[in-house]
Amino acid sequence: MIDEVAARFPYWATAVLIVVGLYGMIGKRSLVKQVIGLSIFQSAIILFFVSGSLLEGATLPILYSVHGVAEHVDPDDYVNPLPHVLMLTAIVVGVAITGVALSFLVSIYREFGTLDEREMLDEMRK
Amino acid sequence: MKLLMLAFLAGLVALLVWASADLPDRADPDAPANQHLSPELTRMTESEVVIPNLVSAILADFRSYDTLGETFVIFTAGLAVLLVLQRSRRVPEEDGDE
């Protein structure tokens, strides 16, 4: 039972985080909270990939053999480096997305004087 | 409306948890994602790139086109913020001049 939970836990945590982020994006009226939801969604994806890179009995992806500690390299001794690379770039893109979204929010606030969706819609209908 | 949305989100959690039953266990060395490409990249890093950090080797050597696009993306993001905020800053001044 506990083994089953330990083997499945990252996926469940990812599911919960994805839904929390989605709730922030579709259930909240404030645009700032929607951006926060987007950020949480993104973190869920990143954590999913990083948890998928784990290997039983492996260590961090720094090769011992080049440092002169071990003779040869065994790929099973290191965690999967490819998800780390992909998520490294995804984090930076996430920061860029957040920055552009915040600049749009500043621009919207100047235009409408509010960041609430419904007040903005009322303002547009006038 | 609120209840409908909460029901939808709860259904989504249930769907994702149900779908995760088909995924490999946590830290499984025999998972397809850990068997297909990554061991090859690790061996090639040792034999050809000869630097200890696997992540740097893959990021800047094997996938350097990807990183080039990445750099363009963040550069474009900086330019986008610059254009959005600077244009909207100039508008009130022009209104004041008229």
Place this chain on the structure above:
Amino acid sequence: MNDRYDSVILHFIARVVMAPLIIVFGLYVLLHGELSPGGGFQAGAIVAAALLLVRLALGNRQAALRIPQGLLIWLACIGLGIYMFGGILPLILGANFLDYAPIPVEWYNQFAGEHRTPRAMGILIIEVGVFLGVVAVLVLIYDLIAGSSRQ
């Protein structure tokens, strides 16, 4: 930004103690990117965090570590240019785009006393380009958003 927390200790710690330490650590992470965990993206984020720390602690009105906007845009362009240089240099030397094998490293190894391979040299060039781009863009985004919300 934070006129209510206008304290000499805060300013001193942020500007004199923390920021130089964080910047030096960021440069260490950049230059040891091939030997230990690190690289251009991480070092860029760390150095940008130091610059943003000074901006947050001192407020927007004081001019410490302030970088002009035009210089930031130039830094981002130079970072991209270094990256493209790292790609085009092997092209000139007779290999494919971004294939670092023919980069000459003997002069550097004699100068620094290292045993760096051409591929490690190419990776270092590219990491420096990424580093400059990330620092410049992060600080530029913060400066623009903070500066425009202040008005």
